[in-house]
Amino acid sequence: MASSWGYSPAPESTDTVDIRDDYGLFIGGRFVEPSGGEYVKTINPATEEVLAAIPVADDDDVDRAVDAAGAAFKKWARLPGAERAKYIFRIARVIQERSRALAVLETMNGGKPIKESRDLDVPLAAAHFFYHAGWADKLEFAFPGRKAEPLGVAAQIIPWNFPLLMLAWKIAPALATGNTVVLKPAETTPLTALAFAAICQEVGLPPGVVNIITGAGATGAALVRHPDVHKIAFTGSTEVGKDIQRAVAGTSKKVTLELGGKAANIVFEDAPLDQAVEGIVNGIFFNQGHVCCAGSRLLVQESIAERLLDKLKRRLATLKMGDPLDKNTDLGAINSREQLSKIKTLVGVGVDEGAELYQAECDLPDRGFWFPPTIFTGVSQSHRIAREEIFGPVLSVLTFRTVEEAVQKANNTTFGLSAGVWTEKGSRILWMADHLKAGVVWANTFNRFDPASPFGGYKESGYGREGGRHGLEGYVNLT
Amino acid sequence: MSRIDVRKTYKLFIGGTFPRSESGRTYEVCDVDGHPLANAVRGSRKDVRDAVTAARKASAAWAAVTGYNRGQILYRVAEIMESRRSELIAEVTRADGKKGAEDQVDRAVDTWIWYAGWTDKTAQVMGGINPVAGPYFNITSPEPIGVVGIVAPQAPSLLGLVERLAPALCAGNAVVAIPSEVRPLVAISLAECLATSDVPHGVVNLITGLAGELVPALASHLDVDAIDVAGVAPDALTEVEVAAAENLKRIVRPEPRRSPHGVTAFMEMKTVWHPKGT
Numbered sequence: 082m083a084s085s086w087g088y089s090p091a092p093e094s095t096d097t098v099d100i101r102d103d104y105g106l107f108i109g110g111r112f113v114e115p116s117g118g119e120y121v122k123t124i125n126p127a128t129e130e131v132l133a134a135i136p137v138a139d140d141d142d143v144d145r146a147v148d149a150a151g152a153a154f155k156k157w158a159r160l161p162g163a164e165r166a167k168y169i170f171r172i173a174r175v176i177q178e179r180s181r182a183l184a185v186l187e188t189m190n191g192g193k194p195i196k197e198s199r200d201l202d203v204p205l206a207a208a209h210f211f212y213h214a215g216w217a218d219k220l221e222f223a224f225p226g227r228k229a230e231p232l233g234v235a236a237q238i239i240p241w242n243f244p245l246l247m248l249a250w251k252i253a254p255a256l257a258t259g260n261t262v263v264l265k266p267a268e269t270t271p272l273t274a275l276a277f278a279a280i281c282q283e284v285g286l287p288p289g290v291v292n293i294i295t296g297a298g299a300t301g302a303a304l305v306r307h308p309d310v311h312k313i314a315f316t317g318s319t320e321v322g323k324d325i326q327r328a329v330a331g332t333s334k335k336v337t338l339e340l341g342g343k344a345a346n347i348v349f350e351d352a353p354l355d356q357a358v359e360g361i362v363n364g365i366f367f368n369q370g371h372v373c374c375a376g377s378r379l380l381v382q383e384s385i386a387e388r389l390l391d392k393l394k395r396r397l398a399t400l401k402m403g404d405p406l407d408k409n410t411d412l413g414a415i416n417s418r419e420q421l422s423k424i425k426t427l428v429g430v431g432v433d434e435g436a437e438l439y440q441a442e443c444d445l446p447d448r449g450f451w452f453p454p455t456i457f458t459g460v461s462q463s464h465r466i467a468r469e470e471i472f473g474p475v476l477s478v479l480t481f482r483t484v485e486e487a488v489q490k491a492n493n494t495t496f497g498l499s500a501g502v503w504t505e506k507g508s509r510i511l512w513m514a515d516h517l518k519a520g521v522v523w524a525n526t527f528n529r530f531d532p533a534s535p536f537g538g539y540k541e542s543g544y545g546r547e548g549g550r551h552g553l554e555g556y557v558n559l560t
Numbered sequence: 561m562s563r564i565d566v567r568k569t570y571k572l573f574i575g576g577t578f579p580r581s582e583s584g585r586t587y588e589v590c591d592v593d594g595h596p597l598a599n600a601v602r603g604s605r606k607d608v609r610d611a612v613t614a615a616r617k618a619s620a621a622w623a624a625v626t627g628y629n630r631g632q633i634l635y636r637v638a639e640i641m642e643s644r645r646s647e648l649i650a651e652v653t654r655a656d657g658k659k660g661a662e663d664q665v666d667r668a669v670d671t672w673i674w675y676a677g678w679t680d681k682t683a684q685v686m687g688g689i690n691p692v693a694g695p696y697f698n699i700t701s702p703e704p705i706g707v708v709g710i711v712a713p714q715a716p717s718l719l720g721l722v723e724r725l726a727p728a729l730c731a732g733n734a735v736v737a738i739p740s741e742v743r744p745l746v747a748i749s750l751a752e753c754l755a756t757s758d759v760p761h762g763v764v765n766l767i768t769g770l771a772g773e774l775v776p777a778l779a780s781h782l783d784v785d786a787i788d789v790a791g792v793a794p795d796a797l798t799e800v801e802v803a804a805a806e807n808l809k810r811i812v813r814p815e816p817r818r819s820p821h822g823v824t825a826f827m828e829m830k831t832v833w834h835p836k837g838t
Binding site: 546 | 685688690691692693694696698700785797798799800801802804805806807808810815816819821828829830831832833834835
């Protein structure tokens with residue numbers, strides 16, 4: 082940082098982390114070699130340094146994992162809820178005990194700032210297990226008048242943006258409701274999932290209840306198509322979500338999909354502007370914008386647009402980008418070379434289509450994958466940067482005059498995951514909340530998550546909810 | 561001289577009116593013993609599209625109707641059906657046979673009443689306040705999905721349709737329904753009840769015809785938000801669900817028994833956060 086007020090480096094120690102040279106697939110409670118003998122390297126996206134060799138599960142491995150989960154199912158489902166709960170509570174506790182190591186590992190493998198993995202990803206992952214543990218023996222109260230039965234083997238495929246947290250969102254409700262699991266972490270971020278596998282061993286979870294297999298798209302495709310899988314929970318792109326719906330068409334597999342987004346973050350002229358600026362920054366630059374519910378479209382009322390953008394640009398200049406392990410870092414590395422190239426392509430399209438580009442001045446490290454915080458102004462609704470998910474630190478700014486216009490523009494998207502509203506007027510907040518077609522509406526806040534709060538989308542952002550009482554429904558058959 | 565009776569022409573129900581198919585086609589419908597009863601409209605893909613347009617146009621206003629008001633409208637449907645009870649029984653008898661016809665009509669009427677009582681309770685029972693770990697107000701409540709396609713079972717002719725239609729309307733959706741292909745006539749009499757029950761025009765649209773033509777058009781329509789596959793033939797289910805994936809339509813399947821979950825199957829859960837502070 083050029084500023085004379087710059088911070089001294091404050092890197093988090095990596096001493097707590099013990100990364101092995103290579104890992105196995107976690108099947109039936111043991112780490113095993115992949116049948117095909119194939120491994121890929123996983124790297125630190127901030128340095129491009131190789132961290133470990135990760136096995137690639139082929140069709141035989143998928144069979145083995147689903148068989149192990151199937152074999153464990155009957156006993157696990159019949160275990161009294163109170164006993165199942167104790168295992169899940171144990172998991173929550175060990176995640177808390179290992180929180181620093183998990184946070185460092187998450188940051189090393191995914192590139193996100195340690196501040197976020199330490200204060201959000203890992204604590205929330207533990208909270209998800211703690212919350213759901215309590216449901217395991219109370220399901221009769223979650224669905225009054227109905228009996229909730231587990232489905233069987235749950236195939237769970239998670240993305241690279243919140244590796245451990247997404248794992249917790251998936252595994253905690255599945256276990257609480259009596260299902261067994263085969264989970265596939267993302268290709269670029271397998272390490273915390275494999276660390277979680279070791280936690281399953283440590284807490285004495287019966288073998289086969291949780292299986293973790295690594296690999297890329299082909300592994301996931303084989304897993305969702307496996308005939309002995311009864312439930313599919315997927316978080317990822319809308320395109321793959323549609324493929325999954327097609328793949329399971331005509332079967333009785335229960336599916337929940339948490340897909341893309343293009344959330345509107347709407348700022349009215351009476352909003353507390355300084356708070357709104359923090360909300361906008363948090364909305365789009367949190368986790369480098371690798372967030373499906375990111376507030377990637379800023380809708381600002383015309384009368385305050387100039388003032389707000391000035392404030393926003395000033396705030397941008399203070400964001401610290403760099404070493405994700407540094408405790409002062411606000412923006413870390415882009416997760417992969419592939420994602421960086423996708424962001425660059427769409428930003429290029431934005432410029433070509435005539436939107437005005439603004440980027441904060443910052444030095445990019447020589448190695449690793451980086452993209453500076455970016456704002457596009459003069460964006461129209463037909464621009465691709467207003468319609469497509471960029472999944473990076475890129476904000477598209479549009480303006481509006483009336484409340485009706487704000488709603489119309491906010492809803493003018495195929496997505497419907499989240500939305501933000503900033504205004505001091507209570508009745509307007511509630512009116513907006515009623516009219517926004519989104520599964521989560523944040524009013525005078527943004528990007529808040531909690532295990533008790535259901536999360537999921539409208540329209541092509543997917544279906545089903547994760548978290549809260551509503552999230553349990555995706556894992557049970559009600560009779 | 562005996563009086564010549566006036567026969568009824570069975571037509572479609574779109575946007576509150578009873579048009580013929582734009583295709584000008586009909587098909588012969590027989591009674592339970594195989595004797596010809598009437599010509600029903602053989603709706604076209606274009607009719608399905610027109611019905612979806614009518615439903616979309618009606619959906620926002622219907623979704624905004626209060627639960628209390630919507631409940632009264634659904635109750636009114638039951639009242640009108642009850643007043644036409646003998647006619648409906650005669651029609652069901654011709655379509656499904658004498659056995660159980662009376663019971664079927666009574667149950668159809670009672671189904672509307674059951675759901676009429678859920679309109680202003682679903683959000684209470686199925687939504688809730690979420691106790692998040694922070695100073696936030698956090699509430700989840702169900703909202704109508706929007707436009708719902710319903711493929712009614714082939715039998716029973718009246719109850720099969722009502723059991724799917726009523727929860728979708730209770731939830732506040734606008735509907736395009738495809739009634740039983742072989743027993744479609746009573747659905748049009750049901751439409752007459754709906755048309756005189758304060759159900760706003762376009763909230764229910766019924767397209768009779770051949771399932772093989774109509775269901776794929778409904779399942780692939782990009783302005784339909786969910787599809788109820790209760791009446792989709794098992795050998796057509798895969799095709800329908802593949803078509804539905806194009807815009808990620810929610811696939812709704814009948815519940816083993818009725819419950820408010822059968823209403824929220826036609827709804828989306830929305831969660832709203834707001835900070836608490838002084």
